């Protein structure tokens with residue numbers, strides 16, 4: 001069981017226990033298998049590893065600091081809180097880690113175009129950045145409704161040279177953008193590659209994206225030994241699709257002393273329909289080519305979901321998280337929109353760090369729990385991104 005928890009999974013077919021796999025039509029399965037084969041060959045070559053690690057260091061700015069939030073810890077009067085500063089990465093979040101991996105893989109595979117969907121535009125901007133750097137054309141599909149909502153990210157993608165495709169069918173949001181992008185990809189899977197934005201979708205994406213993000217936990221492990229001579233007692237991260245969380249957790253899956261906590265959005269409350277707490281309230285099903293926990297109605301249709309953080313409102317979740325929940329290795333819990341807003345303001349005012357609303361869910365957990373834990377306890381909160389993108393919204397919401 002021990003070794004089942006780390007890099008040993010998924011199985012060759014892409015399963016984490018009963019979750020994951022490839023629930024997709026045969027022609028798409030062939031394309032995914034080709035990506036998997038290439039990835040398994042390329043990722044072990046010294047050339048690929050060297051190029052990726054150079055970029056992590058000199059382009060992204062890794063290792064990202066592990067910062068002791070002294071004032072915050074003192075104010076709360078309990079456990080000591082450390083922040084893993086993924087918000088300081090180039091482009092301001094953890095997504096650049098897997099986008100660079102995917103763009104480099106595309107280059108090594110000789111692909112001529114990288115295709116992806118984006119919701120709020122965060123994945124689109126990170127991918128457009130990586131593609132500009134690597135020198136591969138990039139095509140981002142985005143719902144027209146989202147395009148109108150997310151103006152700064154739309155403009156950034158254009159500046160970075162991405163081709164932006166406006167999707168007007170259906171509800172003109174994320175789900176329609178996914179359908180449209182897959183359709184384009186399937187026109188020429190030999191020359192195109194699809195780049196998924198989290199540890200979701202058909203095999204091999206949950207594995208690949210996890211591998212590229214695992215550097216977060218590797219660094220936390222080294223930094224905690226160097227800074228406080230032990231492993232953390234808790235590693236905490238927010239969970240949307242689950243990429244920043246699995247990145248922070250992977251190095252610790254076999255370290256039984258380290259408690260792992262994933263925080264999902266409870267939105268307006270778990271007793272309302274306005275949340276996105278997939279692992280907490282969903283059930284095992286299928287979505288977007290994978291088996292995982294899903295929030296769905298009686299007819300098996302994905303439910304509309306809500307979070308104050310647009311990067312977290314997804315009715316599915318990574319298959320490895322689904323597996324880790326059933327195993328009991330990770331505790332999945334929630335924070336409401338209100339707790340998240342409070343955490344956003346508290347961290348800004350006590351430490352001078354403005355967190356993304358997504359990351360604020362993990363901060364909210366620390367604010368809630370730290371006062372009840374002994375002073376020797378060390379909590380590492382993965383600060384997945386910075387909150388500049390959310391500043392206007394929060395100011396308006398709070399009347400600042």
Ligand SMILES: *Cc1c(COP(=O)(O)O)cnc(C)c1O
Pocket residue numbers: 093094095122197198199238239240241242243244245311312356358359384385386
């Ligand atoms: C996209 C995003 C998330 C959610 O994605 P995961 O795959 O769950 O990590 C979290 N934080 C930030 C800052 C994001 O941009």
